[in-house]
Amino acid sequence: MITLDNVTKRYGGQAVVDDVSITFGAEGVTSLIGPNGAGKSTLFALVGRLIAPDAGRVAVDGMDVATTPSAQLAKVLAVLRQDNQVAARLTVQDLVEFGRFPHSRGRLTVVDRDHVERAIGYLDLDPYRQRFLDELSGGQRQRAFIAMVLAQDTEYVLLDEPLNNLDLRHMTEIMRLVRQMADDLGKRVVTVLHDINFAATWSDRIVAMRDGAVVADAAARDIMRPEVLAAVYDTSVDVREIDGRPVALYYG
Amino acid sequence: MLTDPAPQTAPRRTSAHLRERWAQPPVRLAVLGAAVLVLVVVYLFTDVPGSLLFALEIRSLAVAAMVVVATAVGVSTVVFHTITQNRILTPSIMGFDAFYRLISTVIVFLSGSASFLAFDALTLWLVQVAVMVAFSVLLFTWLFGGKRRSLHLMLLVGIVLGTFFRAVTEWMQRMLDPLDFQVLSDSLFASLTRPDELLLGLTAGLVALGCAAVVPLLRTLDVLTLGAPAAVGLGIEHRRVVMVLFTIVSVMVAASTALVGPILFFGLIVANLAYWYAGSFRHVWTLPSAVLLGMVCLLGGQLVLDRVLDFGGTLSAVIEFSGGLFFLYLVLRKGAR
Incomplete structure (x- = not known):
């Protein structure tokens, strides 16, 4: 598992990731959602040892990211930026x-x-x-x-916004692949996603961040509630059930 | 489920075989090597005015200097490009040549030409190399060690540094007495054809050491072309590796600059020719291609100037001129990534 203990990262005095403690990376797909600037990518960069935390500890399968040789980590953790x-x-x-x-x-x-x-x-x-x-x-x-x-x-695969700049068909295609990787190959996939409907459809667990902190962390279905999404994105989001699946409507 | 159209693979039948051969990097490198050999033979053995033995002695020294300079400049520029993720900036463009002039000027300024001359060539060379290595390692780690900056900013930093060094150099030179100044200017002209034997040997040694240090890192360099984040993800200790490589680059550039003087745009030309010619992004091919292309430029250029145009001695000027144009072309065309 990927474990963060009281991890803080500051840029110019402002905490982008603020005292976060969380464990993720169970089998299946975990998605990180949240508004721009919530600290999702920074969290990924901390786990991917691209930046060092100002406080706290990041560990992958018990190996401290700061002290374990990079080559050793690269055999258990892959990151796509x-x-x-x-x-x-x-x-x-x-x-x-x-x-x-x-x-x-x-x-x-x-x-x-x-x-x-x-x-x-x-x-x-x-x-x-x-x-x-x-x-x-x-x-x-x-x-x-x-x-x-x-x-x-690697056992863990981190994908930072894999759907960026893709059209509908390719977004679906990539998410289907991500799901397959988890189900067929046993990968523990963690993604950052902006489209919450994609996140809800394809993930087992959703972690929502806002202002550098984790504000919600639950199964996809439990995140897809108007009050939860409104709190995360600070805007009203309607959630409807369509064919038994929760679908968020946020187009205005 | 994926229905993207398959890529078309229909090369013309005629000469397809030849073209396939030509696409192989080893074939290309071999052809280039042969060309260099031919040029060396032509340079050494043709147009001998007097004793062949004497001509060979002088000319083989010049060839050796060209080999050393081409190696140092070719390898250092390609490595520099890879670690800084651009194909335009080179160590020289970052103000290296101006710094070289500054060091020489400071030495004369502080000690006077009498001691400048008294300094044996060896001490002078050692001081220059040491100071330049220290300076450039500092500069590179400061500029490139942290977050990625834009190419334009880097260019600007290089220009500002160069201007600053030149201004200080000029100021000091104005205060020199005319004799000192003359001795100094004499030493500041890049000269390929009349190298000092001892220094040539030392430079060759340093450059060989640098190459030996690069060889085990060839595959790591390939990964570095993906950029720092991807390289880290693939298990490369990026900071450490880049520091090592910057040091190697600095030593090579400093050694060759102290030997023959600064040639600003030479690295830029050979490195970009090599990317185009090598037929592979892998450093096993681009590095030797850059070195051999450097040889072709130096030898070919010298031959054309000496034997065809009957000028002599102005090769570095020609390289600077064409290199400068090429530099402008690259900056303007690429929109500088």
Whole structure:
């Protein structure tokens, strides 16, 4: 499990993550929701050891993120960031092979190649494997990055806003994949999502943040209540039941 | 469930085989290596006015200097580009050349030309290398160690630093006595063809050490092209690795600058040519390509100037001119990422 004990991160005196203690990363899909600036991405960056907390401790399976060698953590925890701009011209295959770096340090073994092939197959990237990343559509590129994370073969997979800039079809496609990864491959997936309907449809647990603190943490169905969502987003959200599923209406 | 159109793979049948061969990075590198060999032979053995042995002695020194400079500049620039995630800034553009002039000027200013001359070349070289390495490691970690900044800001910092160093240099030079000034200006011109043997050996040693340190990091460098966050996610101790690489870059640049003087845009040209030529983003291919392309530029340029145009001695000026144009082109075209 991923455990945060009284973790605080400040930027210029203001606490972006304020004394948060939480444990997540159970089997299945956990989604982090909350308004802009709630501290979701900062929380991810803390877990992904991109930034160090000002106070508190972050641990993955009991390993303190601050003291455990990065290479060791990379074998249990994979992080996909929001913006993945790559200056060099890489093919999809090159990118997915990078996912094996924690295991092989760049010298691919038979096992590594097998993982790469499976990841490429799993994300239906076979026709594009020799394409350069800048020749792909947004949805294809996102799949390529997810394939890299998958090839990393970690128990925990953190996806920071994987639906950014995707259209309806690709959003659904990615969320379905995320669900499959959890159900078929036993991944413990944690995502940051902005669309609460996507979060509710595909996650087992939803953690809601606001102003650097966790304000709600429950099963998806229990989060999808007007009073809870109103408190999280500070705006009125209507929730209707459609075909037995709660759907939030927030279009005005 | 995914119905994106499959990519088209229909190259023209004619010469498809040849093209496939040519797409292989090892083939490209081998062709480049052969070209360099040919140039070396032509440079060494043609157009000998007197004794062949004498010409060989002088010219092989010049070739050795070119090898050292091409290696130092090629490797350091490509590595610098990778860790700073851009393809335009180079160590020299960040004010390195101006700093080199400043150090030399300060030495003369503080001690007078008598001792500048009395300083044997070795001591002078050591002082210059040491100060430049210290300065650049500090500068790079300050600028690039923290959060990512925009390329334009970096360029601006480089220009401001360069201007500052130049201003101080000029101010000090005005206060020198004419004799000191002459001795100083003499030492500030980049010269490839007449290197000091001892210094050449030392520089070669340092550059070789730098290369030896880069080799085990080749695959790590490949991962660094993904950017710091992704590299950290893949288990790279980013801070430590980048510090090591910055130190290597600083040593290489400092050593070669102290040997032949500053060549501002040389690295920019060879690195970008290498990205275009190598046919792979992997550093196993881009690094040697950059070095060999550097050799081609230096040897080819020297040959054309000496033998074809009959000028002599102005190679660095030509490189600066074409490099400057190329730099402008890159900055304007790319919108500078």
